[in-house]
Amino acid sequence: MTVALSLGSLRRQFPRTAAAFAQLPDGGDAALWHLLHLDLSYAQPREVRSMDAIRGGGELLGDFDVVLAGGGLSLLYAALLSARGLRVAVFDRRQIGCGHREWNISRRELAPLGASGLFSAAEVERLILMQYQTGICRFSGGPSYAVSGVLDCVVDAETLLHALRDRCVRQGVTLLPYRALSGYTHEADRLLVQVCSTEGPLRTQVLRTRLLLDGLGAVSPHARFDLCCPTVGGVMDDLTLGSGPHELDPKVGEILVTTDGVEEQRQHIWEGFPTVSATGDAVSTRRMTIYLFYYLRSDLLAQHGPLPLLNLYERYFATLSRYKRGPLTLVRPTYGYIPAYTRLRPMPSAPSDRVLLVGDAAGRHSPLTFCGFGAMIRSFLSIGEGVVRLLHDDRLDAESLSALWQEPPALKVLGGLTLMMSPPLFADGSEDPETVNELLNAAFATLHGMGEDTYRRFLQDDVDGPTFVRFMLGAAERHPQVYRKVLRYLSLSESVTWLFRLAQLHLERRSTEPSV
Numbered sequence: 001m002t003v004a005l006s007l008g009s010l011r012r013q014f015p016r017t018a019a020a021f022a023q024l025p026d027g028g029d030a031a032l033w034h035l036l037h038l039d040l041s042y043a044q045p046r047e048v049r050s051m052d053a054i055r056g057g058g059e060l061l062g063d064f065d066v067v068l069a070g071g072g073l074s075l076l077y078a079a080l081l082s083a084r085g086l087r088v089a090v091f092d093r094r095q096i097g098c099g100h101r102e103w104n105i106s107r108r109e110l111a112p113l114g115a116s117g118l119f120s121a122a123e124v125e126r127l128i129l130m131q132y133q134t135g136i137c138r139f140s141g142g143p144s145y146a147v148s149g150v151l152d153c154v155v156d157a158e159t160l161l162h163a164l165r166d167r168c169v170r171q172g173v174t175l176l177p178y179r180a181l182s183g184y185t186h187e188a189d190r191l192l193v194q195v196c197s198t199e200g201p202l203r204t205q206v207l208r209t210r211l212l213l214d215g216l217g218a219v220s221p222h223a224r225f226d227l228c229c230p231t232v233g234g235v236m237d238d239l240t241l242g243s244g245p246h247e248l249d250p251k252v253g254e255i256l257v258t259t260d261g262v263e264e265q266r267q268h269i270w271e272g273f274p275t276v277s278a279t280g281d282a283v284s285t286r287r288m289t290i291y292l293f294y295y296l297r298s299d300l301l302a303q304h305g306p307l308p309l310l311n312l313y314e315r316y317f318a319t320l321s322r323y324k325r326g327p328l329t330l331v332r333p334t335y336g337y338i339p340a341y342t343r344l345r346p347m348p349s350a351p352s353d354r355v356l357l358v359g360d361a362a363g364r365h366s367p368l369t370f371c372g373f374g375a376m377i378r379s380f381l382s383i384g385e386g387v388v389r390l391l392h393d394d395r396l397d398a399e400s401l402s403a404l405w406q407e408p409p410a411l412k413v414l415g416g417l418t419l420m421m422s423p424p425l426f427a428d429g430s431e432d433p434e435t436v437n438e439l440l441n442a443a444f445a446t447l448h449g450m451g452e453d454t455y456r457r458f459l460q461d462d463v464d465g466p467t468f469v470r471f472m473l474g475a476a477e478r479h480p481q482v483y484r485k486v487l488r489y490l491s492l493s494e495s496v497t498w499l500f501r502l503a504q505l506h507l508e509r510r511s512t513e514p515s516v
């Protein structure tokens with residue numbers, strides 16, 4: 001595997017990306033380095049080192065009820081738990097509460113922010129930068145399928161994270177920026193967590209805690225995902241305004257769009273949400289947050305060649321004009337690996353007593369929509385209250401911690417659909433490039449036909465078992481090849497598990513139907 005290691009060679013290897021990044025204030029150097037680092041580290045084997053294996057201990061910084069590793073969106077937990085009177089510390093290898101992403105969500109899904117008491121209704125309202133009117137999904141060769149109330153609010157990520165950090169400061173949370181996790185060890189009824197500085201002179205420090213929350217995101221050493229969704233893009237300016245498919249209509253959000261078929265086992269999917277202009281204008285803005293992504297089994301990532309995100313960015317800039325028109329200036333790049341579990345293999349439980357994974361590190365969001373922000377907002381309150389209870393009862397064993405994750409039954413079968421959108425490589429090269437587009441057109445025509453409420457709920461991971469079975473039967477009627485795809489795209493054990501789960505959901509439906 002050849003890997004470019006200097007900025008010069010990165011620029012030569014990824015010329016379109018380098019040219020687009022060159023318009024950024026620092027010439028794009030930081031983003032190029034960060035992408036290289038992410039690409040090199042994501043595929044590395046992960047291990048958590050015990051402190052026995054780490055030389056020396058370090059200065060003891062204090063005793064806590066909860067230590068949160070990673071100060072990204074998981075800061076929600078630090079703010080909530082400290083508001084409930086717990087002693088909390090947060091450390092991050094970078095600054096705490098600095099995000100580089102844009103987040104879309106629906107207004108309804110933001111309710112837990114208010115219900116937690118962390119934000120007033122007016123504060124939640126101020127987090128919403130703009131809201132578009134209609135969402136659409138459109139796949140090559142098919143019509144647009146409209147839906148409202150899905151991912152239609154643009155959330156000001158920076159304001160949200162800063163508000164959480166300020167709240168943590170007010171509530172006495174110990175904030176430790178520029179500290180990376182070195183490892184931890186169990187000591188009687190506590191954990192000793194060791195961190196090392198990432199800026200200034202190298203030094204190690206130790207935090208003693210009853211519970212460690214791992215909010216380290218997709219790169220967490222605890223994380224063991226079987227699905228991933230490499231995603232690149234960012235805020236683009238100067239789009240051509242209009243109502244055609246290649247133009248920006250500020251009233252329309254594009255949730256899922258394909259312009260091409262499968263290439264090299266990848267079905268590329270666009271996502272484009274209007275966002276406010278530099279002056280805060282939402283009505284005639286020419287800005288859109290545009291992402292390109294594909295679904296993949298995590299274990300195939302390495303086989304797709306080195307530097308997947310950088311390669312995806314190169315494709316993004318090469319094919320952007322097939323999706324949208326205009327000079328298309330990059331204002332802010334956003335990218336990352338979004339992880340998930342198919343749920344067709346045993347889910348890992350909490351890694352050990354006194355350690356709980358949250359956010360992307362846990363990867364418990366839908367394996368179909370990969371909306372980690374939405375899933376975090378929906379779950380942090382119930383899981384946070386559960387943590388308070390378990391700490392009160394001193395029940396911090398792995399089993400009790402794992403049981404805090406409750407999820408709708410349909411999440412257990414959505415991963416099967418995702419696998420059907422990530423075609424394996426067939427030795428005879430026989431798969432039709434339009435295979436995924438045909439499946440998506442059949443699936444979305446069915447969803448659309450089931451009524452807007454069902455369609456909306458499906459895209460918000462809020463679909464119940466009986467509805468999911470109705471959807472599957474409807475899609476299979478339109479596209480009978482779906483049965484062949486299950487057997488071709490899923491392994492034998494995945495197919496058996498998936499069909500068994502579908503049967504369980506079907507029986508659930510039968511038992512809830514009124515008897516005649």
Ligand SMILES: Cc1cc2nc3c(=O)[nH]c(=O)nc-3n(C[C@H](O)[C@H](O)[C@H](O)COP(=O)(O)OP(=O)(O)OC[C@H]3O[C@@H](n4cnc5c(N)ncnc54)[C@H](O)[C@@H]3O)c2cc1C
Pocket residue numbers: 069070071072073074075091092093094101102103104105179180181215216217218219220231232233291334335336337338358359360361370371372373374375
């Ligand atoms: C391009 C993109 C767009 C997205 N858009 C949406 C969207 O519109 N809607 C939606 O619902 N979801 C979206 N998501 C998903 C969402 O952004 C994530 O699910 C969410 O940000 C996860 O937050 P987190 O705090 O768990 O992880 P992260 O945001 O990854 O935070 C992890 C933190 O841990 C720190 N860290 C990592 N390793 C260490 C270490 N060893 N020591 C100390 N600190 C460490 C990092 O510095 C970071 O601050 C998107 C994701 C991407 C990549």
